[in-house]
Amino acid sequence: MSATSTKTNERVLLLGAGGMLGSAVYEAATVRHSHVLATDIDLNEPWLVHQDFRDLASLERLFDEFKPTIVFHLGALTDLEYCETNPEDSWATNALSPENSALLAEKRGLTLVYVSTAGIFGGEQEFYTDFDMPQPTSHYAKSKYYGELFVERKMSKYFIFRAGWMMGGGPEKDKKFVNKIYRQIKGGAKELFVVADKLGTPTYTVDFANGMFRVLETGFYGLYNQVCGGSGSRLDVAREFVRLLGLEHEVKVTEVDSSHWQKEYFAPRPHSEKLVNMKLERRGINFMRDWKVCLAEYAEVFRKDLSGKV
């Protein structure tokens, strides 16, 4: 169904929707479906309702009250260093919680959507298809992979979408690379030190969210890599972003290797987490645009913020 046609009567429950991906999913959900309930522990939007998905009893009450037909388990602890130093919290949030959602959804015959990460791979290969074997190394990646396994083994109607380096949410919500670069620029940095030895596939939240709904409409359940087209290093993304901001002559982007940031980013990260959307491609349902096209669209909000228009 396209975003312009009549809304469906599906009842869509979003768990952990207050983050950088959540806003895009909320928007994509509300243009398609009449009944959308978005929840999080961080009530940073007027449309969010409180729900801690670690609490199985209250989650079950929510399922019984709202009576969803589709559940998106979006939320997670996504700070790798926090997860590395707080493994119990990481496991409770990233593994046990999707298990909670899966148990409740399966018991009621619902469809569950779980968002996973390219970070579950070992990094030795250059690219990873949907069929490559995960070899997670950090607590974050291990806990996310466990979430995948449980959903895959226990559920009948599920979708697992693996994202790459997420870009989205803008200066307020983006907790990841693009906004980390932006904050340095906004803070007056004239030189950025960016690694060239970490490779991946940027993933725009807007495309990712719309892609999930369009794949859901096909009813082709299963696990999918879903990243933007193209790939690159962190250095490539930083250089492109600085160029899009029109600052390539003001801000120097200097290449370093990962040892430069070892103290700040001590959690293990794969050398390459480039994904290929093999299954989406083969089934003719890959709706993701190239990452440079997406970054150009996304950079607009930062350009406006920088020029004081927002």
Ligand SMILES: NC(=O)c1ccc[n+]([C@@H]2O[C@H](COP(=O)([O-])OP(=O)(O)OC[C@H]3O[C@@H](n4cnc5c(N)ncnc54)[C@H](OP(=O)(O)O)[C@@H]3O)[C@@H](O)[C@H]2O)c1
């Ligand atoms: N960011 C990436 O680069 C990336 C890449 C691949 C996959 N993913 C996956 O994509 C999904 C969305 O991530 P994101 O980037 O949107 O992360 P995010 O911006 O950190 O958003 C996650 C949201 O989940 C909330 N949350 C955490 N614990 C919760 C709990 N117990 N109950 C309810 N909500 C809870 C967080 O609240 P707090 O802010 O208060 O913690 C936050 O609002 C996650 O599953 C993540 O693993 C992310």
